[in-house]
Amino acid sequence: MNDMIHTLLAHRSIRKFTDDPIPDDHIEVATRAGQMASTSSAVQAYCAIRVTNPDSRRVIADLAGPQQKVADAPAFFVICGDARRHRLLCECAGQKYRQQLEGFLISVIDATLFAQNMVIAFESLGYGICYIGGIRNDLARVAEVLRLPIGVYPIFGLCVGKPAESPDERPRLPTPGVLFEDTYPTDEEVFAQIDAYDAAYAAYLAKRGASATGWSRAMVKKMDHASRLTLGPFYREQGADLD
Ligand SMILES: Cc1cc2nc3c(=O)[nH]c(=O)nc-3n(C[C@H](O)[C@H](O)[C@H](O)COP(=O)(O)O)c2cc1C
Missing domain, CATH: 3.40.109.10 (NADH Oxidase)
Known part of the structure; x- marks a missing residue:
């Protein structure tokens, strides 16, 4: 430290x-x-x-x-x-x-x-x-x-x-959930890390007075639809070639 x-x-x-x-x-x-x-x-x-x-x-x-x-x-x-x-x-x-x-x-x-x-x-x-x-x-x-x-x-x-x-500190995924060795973990291992994290995340939200959903549910809610669809056209207009 x-x-x-x-x-x-x-x-x-x-x-x-x-x-x-x-x-x-x-x-x-x-x-x-x-x-x-x-x-x-x-x-x-x-x-x-x-x-x-x-x-x-x-x-x-x-x-x-x-x-x-x-x-x-x-x-x-x-x-x-x-x-x-x-x-x-x-x-x-x-x-x-x-x-x-x-x-x-x-x-x-x-x-x-x-x-x-x-x-x-x-x-x-x-x-x-x-x-x-x-x-x-x-x-x-x-x-x-x-x-x-x-x-x-x-x-x-x-x-x-x-x-x-x-x-308060917003808790992060357990470190072994983002630091892998040699190969990417199996889906079962990925889920195991997330399960452990969901409870900690929900407790953090509850302490803030927010509705105590786990991280998993929050991510699905955020990622089950596209957002900010004007970004591609905007950056192209600004001169970026995105191909
Ligand atoms: C690229 C980026 C954009 C963000 N945009 C917003 C934002 O528009 N409004 C906001 O209140 N927080 C925003 N945040 C803050 C994140 O919500 C925050 O970093 C995350 O929830 C983790 O919490 P912490 O930074 O307190 O640890 C943004 C963070 C990043 C990295």
């Missing part, structure tokens, strides 16, 4: 923040920590757009749910896969930017590693965070508000601020 691992194990999503502002040097150092995440062949296909304009925040908060924390958090970022600079470089060199699904996937992976490193840096400085997938409800509007050019793919938002709540 060390301070870094302690920070990681203490993670909880924070959805209520104090009004304390975040000093610019904390934003800068967290971003720098984000930049030091590994990046496929150094492509650095990401950017973070800090949204300070209150009108823009309000629009994004509304389309994301609404989620009031997006409007209220001391800092809010939209994390994007970013192939813009690569496109411009190809253009200037008289070449066509030719990247298919691999290029898009790299930008999503790079942006996610960048964001998670930022998150860890923020958490180590005593801030709380909450990722906001809700922005994917209407990415066309997000792109309009932030004036995103072709090649920039918003993926998720990120709220940051001093925590004004201290939620």
Whole structure:
């Protein structure tokens, strides 16, 4: 155990923040920590757009749910896969930017590693965070508000601020349920891990005053239908080739 691992194990999503502002040097150092995440062949296909304009925040908060924390958090970022600079470089060199699904996937992976490193840096400085997938409800509007050019793919938002709540840890699958050796386990083994987890998850929800369904039921409810069907067309419009 060390301070870094302690920070990681203490993670909880924070959805209520104090009004304390975040000093610019904390934003800068967290971003720098984000930049030091590994990046496929150094492509650095990401950017973070800090949204300070209150009108823009309000629009994004509304389309994301609404989620009031997006409007209220001391800092809010939209994390994007970013192939813009690569496109411009190809253009200037008289070449066509030719990247298919691999290029898009790299930008999503790079942006996610960048964001998670930022998150860890923020958490180590005593801030709380909450990722906001809700922005994917209407990415066309997000792109309009932030004036995103072709090649920039918003993926998720990120709220940051001093925590004004201290939620319980949300339990995870048992570690042997996600760490396998040599081969993938049998379906029976997979089910055995889930059974053990369902009870712990239901107890966590009951303690929060939510209806105490197990994780299995929650997952089926979430995954028995498709959602956000505009994503494919949106990312294609933004210049991603998903083939
Ligand atoms: C990509 C991503 C998107 C998320 N989107 C939202 C969101 O829109 N609103 C929200 O309240 N929490 C959101 N979360 C937080 C998850 O619900 C949370 O991480 C998960 O339930 C585990 O809880 P914990 O982070 O407190 O351990 C998101 C998390 C991730 C990784």
